[in-house]
Amino acid sequence: MSWDIDRVRDELHKIDYRRRKIKDSDMFETVEEVFDYSTLMILYDLFNKGVLHVMYGVVNSGKEARVYWAKGRGGMDLAVKIYLTSTSEFRKGMMTYIVGDPRFKISSGKTRDVIYVWARKEYSNLVKAHNVGVRVPKPITVKGNVLVMEFVGVDGVPAPLLKDYTPTDIDAFFKVLMDYVSRLYCKARLVHGDLSEYNVMVFDESPVLIDFGQAVDLAHPLAEELLVRDIKNLLNFFSRKGVETPDLEEALIWVKRGGG
Ligand SMILES: Nc1ncnc2c1ncn2[C@@H]1O[C@H](COP(=O)(O)OP(=O)(O)OP(=O)(O)O)[C@@H](O)[C@H]1O
Ligand SMILES: [Mg+2]
Known part of the structure; x- marks a missing residue:
């Protein structure tokens, strides 16, 4: 009703x-x-x-x-x-x-x-x-x-969550997602804080990030820790899917440098 x-x-x-x-x-x-x-x-x-x-x-x-x-x-x-x-x-x-x-x-x-x-x-x-x-x-x-x-x-x-649907071009999808994490960090001064395949929707084969209640400003004392956890989650998920992922240190540097 x-x-x-x-x-x-x-x-x-x-x-x-x-x-x-x-x-x-x-x-x-x-x-x-x-x-x-x-x-x-x-x-x-x-x-x-x-x-x-x-x-x-x-x-x-x-x-x-x-x-x-x-x-x-x-x-x-x-x-x-x-x-x-x-x-x-x-x-x-x-x-x-x-x-x-x-x-x-x-x-x-x-x-x-x-x-x-x-x-x-x-x-x-x-x-x-x-x-x-x-x-x-x-x-x-x-x-x-x-x-x-x-x-x-x-x-x-609703569009499917990443946990339930594997995008066709998963390498490209991973890159866009990492670029989003980097934009959030460098340009919006935000860390999502609960990023995983559960909070990424796949719409028209592209990522849409959801569930931003817990996202924090970089000034938050937990910001760094949450960023590491978010990136770890993504690296784990995508490497299980067969994507050639960078290691954590590399990914962190890349994200903080503003991608590219
Ligand atoms: N803008 C939206 N458009 C369509 N569906 C949405 C939208 N936002 C959320 N949803 C659907 O609702 C679900 C829950 O949303 P969200 O993750 O923001 O809330 P949550 O409080 O974390 O809920 P849960 O505990 O179930 O994860 C999403 O997994 C998605 O299926
Ligand atoms: Mg959620």
């Missing part, structure tokens, strides 16, 4: 009604709540502004976020990544990647606030990557725990 502004409004009313009822009668109903009240308010705002026209089913349901396929202005295909505010387990993990990045400050330790900063961080990382010519889902907007971006795929079917 898809979502539009009327359905969001209905759901908001239902929650209001239920809250009143629970208060009145102390009765407890278990109704499956897809979105909490504040998420519905944010969606309402995005529909109202015309950013979203209709939102279809879940494309991916992870521990931290769900990704939906949606249509926006002019029927543009969008991906809506909604961070779950109910699961607080990963809050601690998030803090590691926020504290130490000079761009972001946490005003309170409340789970919701941490998640909002995380979503903004992912958005701003996508903008930076996009601006230096790294292929990522084009960021559209962010509000609270909801991030709207370009949909990478066709008719609601």
Whole structure:
């Protein structure tokens, strides 16, 4: 079942009604709540502004976020990544990647606030990557725990991840990917921090990098360590696929020098 502004409004009313009822009668109903009240308010705002026209089913349901396929202005295909505010387990993990990045400050330790900063961080990382010519889902907007971006795929079917699909010209693919890592480092001052075949989509045989929430500024104390880990992941994966990969030291120098 898809979502539009009327359905969001209905759901908001239902929650209001239920809250009143629970208060009145102390009765407890278990109704499956897809979105909490504040998420519905944010969606309402995005529909109202015309950013979203209709939102279809879940494309991916992870521990931290769900990704939906949606249509926006002019029927543009969008991906809506909604961070779950109910699961607080990963809050601690998030803090590691926020504290130490000079761009972001946490005003309170409340789970919701941490998640909002995380979503903004992912958005701003996508903008930076996009601006230096790294292929990522084009960021559209962010509000609270909801991030709207370009949909990478066709008719609601996401492009495959690199772990599931081997590009035809894998040598060329590897080179482009390494160039992206280098651009991120030298031009955007970013380290992805969770780079692997799980966060690279293959669209039209070319790489698209996703999942930028944890990406950090080079000033972050973990930046170097994360860069090494990212590059190791890529070298391992591609050498298993038969690509002639450089060794780690060589690759690191190449990335930091700005490729070429
Ligand atoms: N812009 C997009 N267009 C199409 N599909 C997308 C887009 N962004 C994410 N997806 C799909 O959703 C999945 C999860 O996205 P992402 O990696 O950003 O979230 P995650 O929180 O790491 O989720 P998981 O824990 O499942 O990896 C991706 O593997 C991909 O299949
Ligand atoms: Mg991921």
